[in-house]
Amino acid sequence: MNEIKIFSPATVANVACGFDVLGFCLDSVGDDMVVRKVEKKGIHITRIEGFDLPYEAELNVAGVSALAMYEAIDVDFGFEIEIYKNIKPGSGIGSSAASAVGSVFGMNELIGRPFNKTQLTAFAIKGEALASKCEHADNLAPALFGGFTLVKSVKPLKILEIPSPEDIYATIIHPQIEIKTSESRAILPKEVALTDAISQWANVGSLVHALHTSDYELIKDSLHDVIVEPHRSQLIPHFNEVKTAVLNTGALGCGISGSGPSIFTLNKGLETANKVKEAMESIYSKTDIDFDIHVSPINTEGVKIK
């Protein structure tokens, strides 16, 4: 096998209560990529469609993660990478993670899978760092492992796979506004009240338990973020209005996807997920903000061969 086509999925990080540690993987949104073994040594990005991104490997997220892996293997050939980008950069649903994951997953398949998924995450984290200026894995882990993941720690890298209840669907709206990463970071408090922190870790423990036991009511009861959302939601127009509407429509929970501006919901059943989509549409269609909405089951497989 000298060439492989890949689907590298979008992901939702944080999942309300689990800031910086939890994430889950989407099925209906993602990038397509082709990775190809070629004679010419090194990493060569030969095609990018969808968005205007750099072709120089060391300036491209997919290139940087590929280079990190390439340096760890000893081969007398190189790799070409084609990227067909469907996830908009800056949308908050793991666009850079999808790129970072796709190249290393594809290369690993082509050379007989010498690396496990945690090792692939370690390479991909180098690419992610190019985009976000710091090493974090909360989008990478669900993109690689699928399902719900908990990044227990980054140093050392330890990723846990949390079970996904069968009947969970995500609805995500991407309002096409730009939130500067610097602003999104600066708005976070450096210190938080101990009482708020306690509520948050009660919710994280409770959500993990609820996912293990497929307890939808408890999932609903756990999807609260008292730490980050009160700050970052200010950067997203109509956030509170959307949240109120989707919860009234029956969503289990609603929060900011990653650092925004996308807003995610989790829902029991496709029917509710579709109703939530309508509720979101009815709010944003009254504004002058363009938006995309995705409805997706949880992708329990993660990045895969197409």
Place this chain on the structure above:
Amino acid sequence: MNEIKIFSPATVANVACGFDVLGFCLDSVGDDMVVRKVEKKGIHITRIEGFDLPYEAELNVAGVSALAMYEAIDVDFGFEIEIYKNIKPGSGIGSSAASAVGSVFGMNELIGRPFNKTQLTAFAIKGEALASKCEHADNLAPALFGGFTLVKSVKPLKILEIPSPEDIYATIIHPQIEIKTSESRAILPKEVALTDAISQWANVGSLVHALHTSDYELIKDSLHDVIVEPHRSQLIPHFNEVKTAVLNTGALGCGISGSGPSIFTLNKGLETANKVKEAMESIYSKTDIDFDIHVSPINTEGVKIK
């Protein structure tokens, strides 16, 4: 049935990472109690052995929780309560919780179990509040439900039962020093660094996952407290020395039991738990501090009829 004998167990709250929310139940330490239906209406504490505690129901933890339940039922008789206290008040292993739980559990059995365990916790919390000046359930929940519990919230009261791996044993040392509750509280920070809070909720999520999957290595990796222990451990002589020794002996983790001064460990297998006991003994026997040590499996049943 007019009289019932009860074993009301000691418990460990916080469990390192889960300050204010996690707890587990012990098997080899606990109070004995007798609850008896009598003609004379009201709650009557007729015998207390072991420690010097008030007989007036409204001044006694077991009495206050009994009164809270008594007010919620409509009966033309009363209850006598005898308390044979083995858990020293102030030891940090749920002495007041055992008393609060024993009386309401016993009364509930005698009147045909009209209340579920969460409802019993709500009565017991009134007794616990007499001892600790605030309503918390992190010792009550494991005493009533057994095993590991997560108090998701107090208002409304929501308690989750987390599975207990089979081969887990606790070793607990109670150094007989007095820590004033006021001091133990005052030493806690009101605010914590967001980065520390993130580590803590990663550990809570990870511990819940590890208990569900009986992953002993992950339990070990999750039993860290970066928020409370650095402060409260200063109040416990030789804490760091004990912690280092028991971890070197093979304990999965070590932390402060409740607000101290007891120090708990969790261990895989009885043999390690016993070795840990020796390691603790060898440190405290060189001091002039009296101490008790308990080795116990996890009590998955909680408070029970003897």
